[in-house]
Amino acid sequence: MSVSLFKDVVKPIATGFGITLKRLSHKKETVFYPEQRREQYPRTRWRHFLTRYESGLERCIGCSLCAGACPARCINVVAAENTDEKRFSPGERYAERYEINMIRCIFCGYCQDACPTGAVVLRKNFELADYKRESFIYTKEMLLESFPGEADAPWVGEYEEVK
Amino acid sequence: MAAVASETVNLVINDVEIAVPKGELIVESVKRLGLEIPIFCYHPRMKPVGMCRMCLVEVGFKQPDGSVRKMPKPQAACTLPAQDNMVIFTDTEMVHRDRKGVLEFLLINHPLDCPICDRGGECPLQNNTLFYGPSTSRFIEVKRHAHKAFPLSKYVTLDLERCIQCGRCVRFTEEISGDSELAFRFRGASMQPSTFELRDFTSKFSGNVIEICPVGALTNREYRFRARPWDLETKPSICLECSNGCATWFDYRVNRLVRVNGRTNEAINEEWTCDRGKFGHEHYNADNRLTVPLIRRGDRLEECDWPTAYAAILSAFGVGGDKVAMLAGSSLSNEGAYLLNRLFHRKFGSANVDYRRTAHTLPPDEAAGNAPTAIADLELKPSILVFGNSPADDIPIIFLRIRKAWFKHGARVVVAHHGETEADSFADVVLRYAPGTDADLAKGLVAARANDAAGVAQAAAACGVDESRIREAAALLGENTAIVTTDSLLNSASGADAFRALRQLGGELNRYALGANDQGFADLGLVPGPDGRGTAAILAGCADGSIESLWLAGADPFAFGDRATVEKALEQVGFVVYQGTHKSEAMGFASVVLPMAEPAEGDGTYVNAERRLQELRAVLSPPGEAKAAWRIGAELALRVGMAKPYFGAKDVAAEIFTQVPAFRGVAFGDRLN
Ligand code: SF4
Ligand code: SF4
Ligand code: SF4
Ligand code: FES
Numbered sequence: 095m096s097v098s099l100f101k102d103v104v105k106p107i108a109t110g111f112g113i114t115l116k117r118l119s120h121k122k123e124t125v126f127y128p129e130q131r132r133e134q135y136p137r138t139r140w141r142h143f144l145t146r147y148e149s150g151l152e153r154c155i156g157c158s159l160c161a162g163a164c165p166a167r168c169i170n171v172v173a174a175e176n177t178d179e180k181r182f183s184p185g186e187r188y189a190e191r192y193e194i195n196m197i198r199c200i201f202c203g204y205c206q207d208a209c210p211t212g213a214v215v216l217r218k219n220f221e222l223a224d225y226k227r228e229s230f231i232y233t234k235e236m237l238l239e240s241f242p243g244e245a246d247a248p249w250v251g252e253y254e255e256v257k
Numbered sequence: 258m259a260a261v262a263s264e265t266v267n268l269v270i271n272d273v274e275i276a277v278p279k280g281e282l283i284v285e286s287v288k289r290l291g292l293e294i295p296i297f298c299y300h301p302r303m304k305p306v307g308m309c310r311m312c313l314v315e316v317g318f319k320q321p322d323g324s325v326r327k328m329p330k331p332q333a334a335c336t337l338p339a340q341d342n343m344v345i346f347t348d349t350e351m352v353h354r355d356r357k358g359v360l361e362f363l364l365i366n367h368p369l370d371c372p373i374c375d376r377g378g379e380c381p382l383q384n385n386t387l388f389y390g391p392s393t394s395r396f397i398e399v400k401r402h403a404h405k406a407f408p409l410s411k412y413v414t415l416d417l418e419r420c421i422q423c424g425r426c427v428r429f430t431e432e433i434s435g436d437s438e439l440a441f442r443f444r445g446a447s448m449q450p451s452t453f454e455l456r457d458f459t460s461k462f463s464g465n466v467i468e469i470c471p472v473g474a475l476t477n478r479e480y481r482f483r484a485r486p487w488d489l490e491t492k493p494s495i496c497l498e499c500s501n502g503c504a505t506w507f508d509y510r511v512n513r514l515v516r517v518n519g520r521t522n523e524a525i526n527e528e529w530t531c532d533r534g535k536f537g538h539e540h541y542n543a544d545n546r547l548t549v550p551l552i553r554r555g556d557r558l559e560e561c562d563w564p565t566a567y568a569a570i571l572s573a574f575g576v577g578g579d580k581v582a583m584l585a586g587s588s589l590s591n592e593g594a595y596l597l598n599r600l601f602h603r604k605f606g607s608a609n610v611d612y613r614r615t616a617h618t619l620p621p622d623e624a625a626g627n628a629p630t631a632i633a634d635l636e637l638k639p640s641i642l643v644f645g646n647s648p649a650d651d652i653p654i655i656f657l658r659i660r661k662a663w664f665k666h667g668a669r670v671v672v673a674h675h676g677e678t679e680a681d682s683f684a685d686v687v688l689r690y691a692p693g694t695d696a697d698l699a700k701g702l703v704a705a706r707a708n709d710a711a712g713v714a715q716a717a718a719a720c721g722v723d724e725s726r727i728r729e730a731a732a733l734l735g736e737n738t739a740i741v742t743t744d745s746l747l748n749s750a751s752g753a754d755a756f757r758a759l760r761q762l763g764g765e766l767n768r769y770a771l772g773a774n775d776q777g778f779a780d781l782g783l784v785p786g787p788d789g790r791g792t793a794a795i796l797a798g799c800a801d802g803s804i805e806s807l808w809l810a811g812a813d814p815f816a817f818g819d820r821a822t823v824e825k826a827l828e829q830v831g832f833v834v835y836q837g838t839h840k841s842e843a844m845g846f847a848s849v850v851l852p853m854a855e856p857a858e859g860d861g862t863y864v865n866a867e868r869r870l871q872e873l874r875a876v877l878s879p880p881g882e883a884k885a886a887w888r889i890g891a892e893l894a895l896r897v898g899m900a901k902p903y904f905g906a907k908d909v910a911a912e913i914f915t916q917v918p919a920f921r922g923v924a925f926g927d928r929l930n
Binding site: 155156157158159161162171173174175185186187210211 | 370372373377378405406481482483484485487488
């Protein structure tokens with residue numbers, strides 16, 4: 095069987111590069127992470143936050159409903175009583191300790207669903223990798239937003255959001 | 258429970274024919290078919306009042322022609338006695354609509370703050386609403402508001418907004434505990450259960466209202482916000498705060514006790530607990546728990562390991578004989594006590610062991626057969642004589658039985674005590690004698706029974722009680738009388754004589770033990786032999802140097818002995834083993850400290866006041882290196898080469914069953930022979 099220079103060599107190469115040429119004009123699908131980040135779907139669920147009311151009071155009332163709903167049983171809530179001198183949340187009860195084990199969490203969002211005050215929310219921050227197991231136990235200090243609305247504020251840092 | 262009525266009636270419940278005792282409440286009859294009627298105010302141990310209307314059912318009667326004629330309106334099943342030809346419907350359109358209506362109505366003023374309510378998750382109001390209630394409310398007006406979290410007492414918080422006015426708490430204090438401290442104030446929507454003039458709720462049984470309140474209106478101040486029900490693990494336990502041995506649930510969270518609830522045991526506590534038991538377990542969580550063995554080096558106690566501690570003990574107690582002694586504390590398990598007792602008797606050759614803390618003691622032959630009357634049998638006695646003690650303090654759950662005997666079965670009660678007691682409120686005759694004259698009064702009662710006028714007059718003069726009173730009391734007593742005394746009678750100088758006199762009175766003479774397992778120690782023979790010394794003699798022996806080594810097995814002599822005597826004894830004695838759960842003053846005198854587990858932190862068996870043998874399986878794990886009493890005993894036994902190894906408390910119990918006559922052939926939950 096003889097090999098035809100045109101049919102068997104030139105034509106396939108031309109076809110192949112032809113596709114490449116055509117694609118050059120297409121829109122790019124990859125982004126330069128981490129300088130660029132893709133916009134996420136509205137219901138994306140990653141890192142938890144404990145949110146605050148406008149007044150600055152914590153929304154969480156330490157009711158443990160999130161812990162009860164969690165299928166991975168990775169939330170630990172220890173409640174205590176507010177006093178007029180030391181008030182954390184409206185009403186009688188607040189969470190003295192609030193911990194989520196992020197290695198166990200399956201990001202189902204049931205906790206957010208169960209929460210009667212909208213305190214615990216899952217937001218879009220997905221960069222949760224770390225070096226030590228212990229650092230995956232997110233404490234109340236880590237979860238609680240430092241000012242009302244922080245959880246919904248755009249990510250901090252230099253980056254460009256691409257569609 | 259009432260005696261089973263012999264007469265039965267036939268009725269039809271949801272098309273099923275069933276025969277039930279005549280007059281039984283329909284709310285109970287439906288349970289026989291495994292059906293459930295939602296309830297709030299009805300409680301099987303209290304009289305029905307029909308206040309909440311949750312239990313509505315449709316009722317009809319079979320007519321001669323075979324048809325069923327329904328009553329036009331639904332009826333409350335909790336106040337409806339069963340009759341012949343009755344036809345009950347619990348599952349009709351109308352019943353469901355009525356239940357929805359009742360719940361919507363009850364929720365009008367309910368704050369629905371379930372997320373912060375300690376009852377949330379185990380709340381009858383939540384459950385009934387979920388199963389039978391409407392999913393929405395039409396009520397948009399402002400709800401009733403009241404003070405949240407009002408501290409009703411040291412133990413109980415009242416949240417009036419949550420109350421559904423069922424009256425269970427009020428009825429409990431009227432019918433069960435008898436102090437009648439709670440009552441309803443005001444009327445209609447403003448009706449509030451509370452104490453009179455908002456005084457402190459001081460009942461000794463106040464904790465029970467927390468459990469029977471069908472909502473979160475009455476909550477536990479100690480448990481407040483400690484956990485939600487789904488955070489808890491729970492295991493059956495028995496209460497060892499006193500000798501009654503009530504059945505309880507131990508609720509714990511991450512190996513930490515968070516609350517104690519009553520568990521049903523018809524033989525002992527029915528379902529109640531006293532406040533001492535319900536709120537008295539905080540010592541499990543105390544900061545001063547002992548967690549490692551300590552040994553004295555110079556004037557300091559230093560941490561050491563168990564073998565070092567054991568070696569030091571065994572060399573100090575090697576002298577043996579009359580030179581060593583042991584005092585046992587009341588919450589040691591049978592297993593722990595048995596092994597230490599055997600160590601002393603067989604290995605150290607010493608009979609100086611004792612558990613008794615009363616000022617006086619009875620000789621062994623008179624001390625036997627302490628408790629002929631079972632607690633549950635008390636309520637069937639026609640008359641009860643309470644002598645020389647305040648039962649609500651000494652034996653709280655037995656007090657509830659005595660009161661029930663009077664309240665439910667009309668028993669005649671005579672209370673003889675030198676101070677006021679809760680039992681006075683329902684006693685037919687109260688004999689308030691001068692302190693220390695117990696024996697005179699007892700002899701007076703015997704004389705009155707024998708119509709010996711001179712004897713009665715003499716006794717009356719001696720004890721300061723009216724002659725006529727003594728006669729009146731004696732007339733109520735007879736062969737079927739249960740006489741209820743406790744070990745506290747032996748704190749009185751004439752207590753032992755009183756006890757002897759009461760023996761001649763006829764009836765069943767009970768001397769109930771006070772400490773958790775005191776009765777078990779008595780049956781195990783944890784008392785000085787004929788040539789041994791008792792508690793007082795042991796302390797005296799320590800002080801005068803004739804005892805060189807003293808073992809405090811769960812006992813803190815400062816808690817019962819006279820301060821100066823105890824201090825002198827502990828200072829003089831050469832070697833003190835402090836085997837205990839907590840740091841205490843006595844520990845300061847110790848040469849070796851052995852950290853011991855609390856009862857619910859290890860396996861063990863205990864004998865309660867009525868000589869019922871009960872098993873307690875470990876609920877929590879002991880802190881640090883602490884060990885259960887049986888384990889300490891077993892390890893020592895092995896070290897002195899006394900036994901084949903015991904692998905668990907069960908092995909020790911098995912040996913007790915074969916070696917100690919009172920325990921032979923007894924099953925857990927039965928009374929000793
Ligand atoms: S997202 Fe799901 S698994 Fe993670 S904490 Fe919430 S409930 Fe638990
Ligand atoms: S986050 Fe929400 S559900 Fe969880 S404890 Fe706090 S208030 Fe309750
Ligand atoms: S406090 Fe509880 S038990 Fe008492 S009346 Fe109110 S709902 Fe009933
Ligand atoms: S349970 Fe029958 S009326 Fe309340």
